[in-house]
Amino acid sequence: TQVCKAANALKELGVQRGDRVAIYMPMILELPIAMLACARIGAPHTVVFGGFNAEALRDRINDAEAKLVITADGGYRRGEPSGLKSNVDLALESTSTIEHVLVAKRTGQDITMVEKRDVWWQDAMDGQSDNCPPEEMESEDLLYLLYTSGTTAKPKGIVHSTAGYLLGVSWTHRHVFDLRPDDDIYWCAADIGWVTGHSYIVYGPLANGTSSVMYEGTPTYPGPDRWWEIIDRYKVSILYTAPTAIRAHMKEGHQHTEGHDLSSLRVLGTVGEPINPEAWIWYHKYIGGEKAPIVDTWWQTETGAIMISPLPGVTTTKPGSATFPLPGISADIVDEQGNSVPFGSGGYLVLRKPWPAMLRGIYGDPERFAETYWSKYEGMYFPGDGAKRDAEGYYWLLGRVDDVMNISGHRLSTTEIESALVSHDLVAEAAVVGQPDPLTGEAIFAFVTLKRRADVNEDFGAELRAYVGEKISPIAKPKRLMFTPDLPKTRSGKIMRRLLRDIASGQKLGDTTTLADAGVVEQIQSASLESKDDE
Incomplete structure (x- = not known):
């Protein structure tokens, strides 16, 4: 009506x-x-x-x-x-x-x-x-435009069509979350201003007749238990959120879940960036009660719908892995020449065949569409992400390829180093960027936020660097560590590594229009200028 x-x-x-x-x-x-x-x-x-x-x-x-x-x-x-x-x-x-x-x-x-x-x-x-x-409407008529930021030029207007998009979001929503429309209370804790909200708050759930929770506000206001109170009150059975939000709750502490009944939750999901294993385990243990399967989903504005994800009750999961492409999705990992890499190695994530919900173009700019997604490999869609497959063929997303550093000829993923840092008991969140270095080409610069209960002395930096060296390799030890009360994030919760790279290299800051809190950047920038290398 x-x-x-x-x-x-x-x-x-x-x-x-x-x-x-x-x-x-x-x-x-x-x-x-x-x-x-x-x-x-x-x-x-x-x-x-x-x-x-x-x-x-x-x-x-x-x-x-x-x-x-x-x-x-x-x-x-x-x-x-x-x-x-x-x-x-x-x-x-x-x-x-x-x-x-x-x-x-x-x-x-x-x-x-x-x-x-x-x-x-x-x-x-x-x-x-x-x-x-x-x-x-015709099946290929424009349903909506959604703008996603480009690395340099103006934002890109991603074109989504009517029939293919609706098919993609309804099918994935039903199967990835093991949806039972008559029984489930579903909560996607995103904002509709992003593609996650379009696909998994509006179009997918409504196409499937789902009862949903919609929330205006931040995860920890008016108190750190705000989400857990909502889940308890409405008996939410499926929760879909971003690793950033999970880490925000980790930082506050799991004690805030106590006193709230979360036993209604039967499926948990994550979206937006690779989830580090430590956050995955916390989510599984304290929110899912060690019984709710976690679907770690990989997709993007351009794909329209989830592409790589476990299926709950079907796929054996590994903390931090998005597991396998969904049925019908022809994903692969290739080297610089476009050849598939063997299990146990990494490279560039590509999609070899079309899928229903794929973008149909960049609005008014076919040249940019061809250049951005189709120019690296002939006949393959390249989303700009790095990934590796382990010995069993599981996909591990490594973030944007521009988030891979070259340290003395070794290619190191920022995601892996961040996961190592966050696996330390006192670390809430970490962001790693490359800093120009005359000796090694690039040096690892880590920005670290500690948990509220952390009470550390000046030796903790050395301890943390050694810890990363043990977890990964001595070459992965951050050359420079900075402890910061918060990290610059977009309003959708993704860490703005581009700004941190600017700070690390001493450059003029790029576009900050999507920042949730501009004061964080100023704080980090001034601290960076005052501090010396932590050798």
Whole structure:
């Protein structure tokens, strides 16, 4: 009913099939309603994460040539209202295609409403019919655009189609999570502004008739047990989240789960980056009660749906491994020349055959599409990730290939060194980058956050370096260690290693628009300038 009313409201505001609609909202119900209303009338949506600034919003509106923006007065973060409409007003000073702004009321804060352009959501809904026949679409018609940051140039508008995408997300959601739609309470603790939210909060779960939890807020506010209280209250049976969130809870301590019944959980999932074995074991032990299988999923905005993952109850898992490609997914690991590498070795992850939910292009830029994904190996999709297969053929993702360092001719994965650091009992989180070094080419620079209970002396740095040397090899010992209260992360929770690389090499910082907390970077940067090499 709500979707049909919203769809009719969009039509009344002049939105037609094929028009692009920008959506810039907090995690409130109007967000999925707006997405589905767009889909119903054949108007592709482009959701812009509510944590982005006016500049990022402007760039996405201009690239998509959006006709309408749907937003809210603001959202809540750590209990405080945070403005959104003010960013829209700023962005629209430098756009030419927007005709109307639809504004949902969330926080009640004072905002400016521009006459004839801006319309309150509730006013637009009032009096609308709850009948809106869906537009008949072709299977390859554009369902949505979602922008993902490029390494250099402007963000890339990833194109997803109607039929293939829906098939991919519904099938993977059903099978990867062993979904029982009549019984499960499912919670994907992501933000809809990212692809995880599109595929596994909105489209996949709704296509499968799933009862879901949707949450606006941070994992540890108003208290460190916030998530565990929600799981207990709603008897959540499937939890899908990012390793960063798991490590945030590890940092707070497992004692916060005590007093909450988590026995309803039967499947746990992770997404967004490789999970280090220590976090996997903590998640398994304290959240899953050592009985809930963990599905460590590898995929990306461009793939649309999960590609490599265990199947619960079917695949024997190993902490930190995404295990095997799903049925029908032709993944492989190849060397620089494109030849498959034998078991027990690593290289570049590729996909050899198409799959239903794959991206159909970069919006308005076919040359960049070809160059970014198809130019490294002829006839193979290259996602930009490194991986290795162990002796049994299990896939271990090593992160972006630009996260591989060359130390005296040895290729070392930042993921492996980070996992070694985090496996130390007192380490909560770690990020490793390469630092230019006149002797070895690159040197290992580790940024480390300790657990709250850690009480260490000045010798701890040497102890930690020796620990990594024992875990991996003496060549993997960080040349430089920096202890920091937090790490710079994107608003989706991924550690921004690019900024840490800039700090390590003393360069001017690159784009920081996606940072969750810019103060962290300034803090680390000033500490880096003051400190000397920890030899």
